[in-house]
Amino acid sequence: MIKTRLAKSFIAVLALLPVLAFGADRVGDFSLLDQQGYFHSMSWYDDHHAVALLVQANGSQATQDALSEYLALRDQYDSQGIEFFMLNPMGLNNRDDVAAEQTRLGVDMPVLMDDAQVISEALGVGKTGEVFLYNPKSFTVEFRGPVGPEFVQALTAVVAGEAVSNTVVATTGSPVTYAYKMATVSYEQDIAPIIADNCAKCHREAGIAPFALNSHAVAQGWSPMIREVVMTKRMPPAQVDPHIGDFSNDMNLQDSEVQKLFSWIDAGSPKDGATDPLALLTWPESEWAFGEPDLIIEIPPQAVPATGVYPVSPSWT
Numbered sequence: 001m002i003k004t005r006l007a008k009s010f011i012a013v014l015a016l017l018p019v020l021a022f023g024a025d026r027v028g029d030f031s032l033l034d035q036q037g038y039f040h041s042m043s044w045y046d047d048h049h050a051v052a053l054l055v056q057a058n059g060s061q062a063t064q065d066a067l068s069e070y071l072a073l074r075d076q077y078d079s080q081g082i083e084f085f086m087l088n089p090m091g092l093n094n095r096d097d098v099a100a101e102q103t104r105l106g107v108d109m110p111v112l113m114d115d116a117q118v119i120s121e122a123l124g125v126g127k128t129g130e131v132f133l134y135n136p137k138s139f140t141v142e143f144r145g146p147v148g149p150e151f152v153q154a155l156t157a158v159v160a161g162e163a164v165s166n167t168v169v170a171t172t173g174s175p176v177t178y179a180y181k182m183a184t185v186s187y188e189q190d191i192a193p194i195i196a197d198n199c200a201k202c203h204r205e206a207g208i209a210p211f212a213l214n215s216h217a218v219a220q221g222w223s224p225m226i227r228e229v230v231m232t233k234r235m236p237p238a239q240v241d242p243h244i245g246d247f248s249n250d251m252n253l254q255d256s257e258v259q260k261l262f263s264w265i266d267a268g269s270p271k272d273g274a275t276d277p278l279a280l281l282t283w284p285e286s287e288w289a290f291g292e293p294d295l296i297i298e299i300p301p302q303a304v305p306a307t308g309v310y311p312v313s314p315s316w317t
């Protein structure tokens, strides 16, 4: 009896271990546009030891105080496999003002503009002037704190392939707030309409996407993956920079829609309301989403050998 209990508690401890060891700091991959409109995806830097992110806000004394040392560290560590960025978590959609501030301060460094704030929230950004060392392979935070001796120690450690000893150091800067976290989000009223308008035209029975988002249960099951594809801007596909021009049929989510999706997913993707709007969606019978085409070219069946080198048709050369 005692033995069984012991074995059970041992298994329970083992089951907890991965969570304790890796769960707390895993942020996930993410992609953001900078103040100039350039796209940066963290997984692009997986040949680097780490990505450094200094929390920037216009007019922040803490950011300005950290700048000269941060830029000097970039000059020193850039060639040693550390990529240096700044990150604006303020959610003000003020890319041009941030570009102007960078010019005023004479700083030539991309500022990742987190207009929807969800990346900063996931990173745990709480203060301006704080610096993060993010691992672009494991998508975890290796260090957070002020630009100072502990940050330099952390840089030295990750470059040497060693664990960072002092991973969290308190920072004094202006607080960063996440007002959207205050609002309650409803599946029936908020989430289902977002998915219906932005995803379900492809993610439906006989749609071009590999699974149909046609019920709460499916959306809940896919939630971790939905979070990931939205964080990396992979879905909806073919997003165009919303700051440039006005594209008809563009596929961007609004910042508020991204915030609602994240709040809902982080709460466990709960169901509320009497109806499931996704299950009630109907789609035209026709296989042509944009109406009947003017011309349909039927291609005769082709026989392709299972192995070997296929002779190139003369008309292709």
Ligand code: HEC
Binding pocket: 195, 198, 199, 200, 201, 202, 203, 208, 209, 210, 222, 225, 226, 229, 235, 236, 237, 251, 253
């Ligand atoms: C224009 C059509 C289209 C729209 C709109 C669309 N998707 Fe997709 N989605 C696809 C296709 C095609 C794939 C499979 C290819 C791929 O993974 O890139 C896919 C794959 C996915 C995957 C799986 C990714 C993987 O790596 O396996 C998720 C999750 C997803 N979509 C979520 C969404 C969400 C959430 C939305 C709305 C915010 C959305 N999609 C909007 C077409 C679309």
